[in-house]
Amino acid sequence: MSSNTPVLEMRNVDKSFGPIDVLHDISLKVNEGEVLCLLGDNGAGKSTLIKTLSGVHQPTRGEMLMDGKPVSFNRPKDAQDMGIATVHQFGGTYPLMSVGRNFFAGAEPTKGFGPFRIFDRQKANKIAVEQVQKFGITRITDGDRLVGGLSGGERQSLAIARAVYFGARVLILDEPTAALGVKQAAHVLRIVNEAKRRGLAVIFITHQVMHAMAVGDHFAVLIRGAIAADFRKGDKSREEIADLMAGGESMADLEASIGV
Amino acid sequence: MADPDTTETTSKDGFSLLSLFRRPEAGAAAGFILIFVFFSYFGWEKNFLTPLGSSTWLNFASKVGIIAIPVGFLMIAGELDISVGAMIPAGGIVLAMSVGLYEMNIWVGVIISLAICAGFGFINGMLVTRTNVPSLIVTLATLFVIAGLNAYVSKQLAGTTQHSLADVGVVSEFIMGDYHSLILGDGDSKFTIFRSLQSSFFIWLIFAIVCGYILHVSPWGNWIFAMGGDQESARNAGIPTNRLKIALFMLSAMAAGLVGMTEAVLANTASTTTQFGMIFNSIICVVVGGVLLTGGFGTVTGTVFGTLTFGIVFQGINFTTFDKDLNMLFIGVLLLVAVLMNDSFRNWATSASTSKKK
Ligand SMILES: Nc1ncnc2c1ncn2[C@@H]1O[C@H](COP(=O)(O)OP(=O)(O)O)[C@@H](O)[C@H]1O
Numbered sequence: 001m002s003s004n005t006p007v008l009e010m011r012n013v014d015k016s017f018g019p020i021d022v023l024h025d026i027s028l029k030v031n032e033g034e035v036l037c038l039l040g041d042n043g044a045g046k047s048t049l050i051k052t053l054s055g056v057h058q059p060t061r062g063e064m065l066m067d068g069k070p071v072s073f074n075r076p077k078d079a080q081d082m083g084i085a086t087v088h089q090f091g092g093t094y095p096l097m098s099v100g101r102n103f104f105a106g107a108e109p110t111k112g113f114g115p116f117r118i119f120d121r122q123k124a125n126k127i128a129v130e131q132v133q134k135f136g137i138t139r140i141t142d143g144d145r146l147v148g149g150l151s152g153g154e155r156q157s158l159a160i161a162r163a164v165y166f167g168a169r170v171l172i173l174d175e176p177t178a179a180l181g182v183k184q185a186a187h188v189l190r191i192v193n194e195a196k197r198r199g200l201a202v203i204f205i206t207h208q209v210m211h212a213m214a215v216g217d218h219f220a221v222l223i224r225g226a227i228a229a230d231f232r233k234g235d236k237s238r239e240e241i242a243d244l245m246a247g248g249e250s251m252a253d254l255e256a257s258i259g260v
Numbered sequence: 261m262a263d264p265d266t267t268e269t270t271s272k273d274g275f276s277l278l279s280l281f282r283r284p285e286a287g288a289a290a291g292f293i294l295i296f297v298f299f300s301y302f303g304w305e306k307n308f309l310t311p312l313g314s315s316t317w318l319n320f321a322s323k324v325g326i327i328a329i330p331v332g333f334l335m336i337a338g339e340l341d342i343s344v345g346a347m348i349p350a351g352g353i354v355l356a357m358s359v360g361l362y363e364m365n366i367w368v369g370v371i372i373s374l375a376i377c378a379g380f381g382f383i384n385g386m387l388v389t390r391t392n393v394p395s396l397i398v399t400l401a402t403l404f405v406i407a408g409l410n411a412y413v414s415k416q417l418a419g420t421t422q423h424s425l426a427d428v429g430v431v432s433e434f435i436m437g438d439y440h441s442l443i444l445g446d447g448d449s450k451f452t453i454f455r456s457l458q459s460s461f462f463i464w465l466i467f468a469i470v471c472g473y474i475l476h477v478s479p480w481g482n483w484i485f486a487m488g489g490d491q492e493s494a495r496n497a498g499i500p501t502n503r504l505k506i507a508l509f510m511l512s513a514m515a516a517g518l519v520g521m522t523e524a525v526l527a528n529t530a531s532t533t534t535q536f537g538m539i540f541n542s543i544i545c546v547v548v549g550g551v552l553l554t555g556g557f558g559t560v561t562g563t564v565f566g567t568l569t570f571g572i573v574f575q576g577i578n579f580t581t582f583d584k585d586l587n588m589l590f591i592g593v594l595l596l597v598a599v600l601m602n603d604s605f606r607n608w609a610t611s612a613s614t615s616k617k618k
């Protein structure tokens with residue numbers, strides 16, 4: 001596999017719900033070991049875009065390619081089986097279950113035979129703690145601990161560590177830092193960097209330009225369902241990106257219009 | 261970065277609380293012990309603590325208990341099943357008619373009865389998973405549908421709503437509905453282990469062990485918890501949430517049918533009367549046992565303790581000098597205390613421990 005082939009690519013994808021056109025002519029690619037930041041205002045179509053990538057929606061037109069080969073996902077499971085893991089805000093964790101049980105929900109390690117296969121708690125706890133620690137969450141040392149007692153950032157990190165452990169190649173994060181404080185957000189960003197270092201392709205959705213700048217290699221700005229800008233790190237300044245996200249109006253115009 | 265000394269304190273002072281709170285069955289067990297001691301004291305004169313006295317509430321508890329465990333599973337999974345009130349008589353009358361009217365072997369009757377209940381459970385499960393109607397409403401509707409069918413079909417086939425079921429063989433009586441005693445030695449040295457416990461008590465015991473295994477030891481238990489914790493995530497993690505939910509509705513329906521059958525075999529009669537009381541009773545046992553109404557958490561041991569507590573309060577009042585009418589009041593208070601305890605447990609467990617840092 002050539003390293004130039006994008007892991008996941010969208011070519012001229014349109015998506016409409018009945019008469020409502022939400023995405024127009026989207027072309028995007030993301031490579032191994034690269035973070036693609038998807039920026040855009042509320043209602044721009046970011047969630048629709050990643051739902052299309054993760055098999056929740058099917059494109060109305062256009063094609064999707066994985067490792068250069070056309071693919072189509074009829075169900076989220078199809079995308080997952082190809083190694084596309086989507087983590088929603090707080091999604092993928094169950095507050096009243098232990099760290100170990102959370103980590104392996106749906107893929108429990110067992111010991112024993114046939115109907116007497118039992119959930120291997122020790123193994124689950126050991127691996128779960130090891131994996132989240134590898135992502136720098138050193139505060140989790142007890143696999144029996146309930147996830148509800150962890151911070152938002154830690155829960156997000158647990159979900160990401162889980163996706164990576166189960167062989168994800170593409171990690172899609174829908175606003176993982178949206179409701180987090182500065183420290184917690186930094187936590188999640190560190191984990192995004194760690195996933196990238198391990199060679200995953202990451203699609204990172206955010207509102208916050210700062211968060212995007214901290215981890216992004218490649219940026220795409222979505223405005224009313226179309227790609228308004230597509231550029232690499234260093235091509236644009238923070239102000240320019242903020243302006244783009246504000247819908248093309250410059251920050252100065254905005255400030256003028258509200259009479260600052 | 262978490263600095264080492266705050267990490268220390270969190271894990272240290274969290275520990276004493278943790279070991280206590282992490283197991284809400286400990287709360288249910290403590291409640292049971294409290295109630296047990298209370299009634300042992302006030303019921304001493306009237307033989308509450310004797311083997312025969314204990315059997316009174318254990319027999320009562322066993323019937324609610326068999327239903328409470330799968331109802332607890334459903335509650336953990338985020339659902340309710342109140343159609344059990346009509347499933348109990350359905351189980352009994354199908355068995356009675358199979359044996360009495362159609363002269364089938366009792367075990368064939370048991371299988372037919374279980375199959376019919378499973379069918380109703382399947383319908384409950386399908387309706388809940390295919391529509392987005394809350395299970396409370398779905399099973400409320402099927403409660404009445406089944407109750408209506410019980411009476412109508414009974415009258416059409418047998419011309420009565422009261423079926424008799426003659427004794428049908430020693431083995432089946434022994435397993436399904438009889439009184440059991442275990443007395444060691446005889447004469448002056450005789451010692452009673454238990455006396456006049458009904459078959460349903462032993463069925464409950466075995467059922468609790470099997471269900472405890474399913475929920476806490478087998479990997480399926482994890483699926484039930486995950487489904488109740490966050491259904492969307494559970495589905496995304498590849499857990500077959502719909503099939504699992506349907507299976508749970510089938511389990512609760514069959515358990516209720518089984519209780520109806522044990523009652524029919526024991527009493528040699530089966531009636532179509534809907535057991536509305538058992539709907540509330542089973543839910544009370546589950547909640548007193550520490551299962552969260554909001555789903556995602558609970559234990560079989562807790563449910564068993566909750567059922568025992570409920571059984572004592574419901575029946576134990578007869579052994580005391582208190583007015584019998586007070587048992588409802590006792591149960592109401594018990595339920596309130598349990599709900600408040602469960603709620604504070606949830607708040608404690610889901611509040612981020614990092615808040616201590618600041
Ligand atoms: N299933 C749907 N049916 C109809 N319209 C939809 C659907 N999903 C999203 N939309 C519309 O698409 C637009 C983009 O939504 P979304 O992708 O959620 O934006 P974002 O995540 O960028 O805030 C919104 O106007 C929304 O109303």
Ligand SMILES: [Mg+2]
Nearest residue numbers: 043046047048
């Ligand atoms: Mg969105």
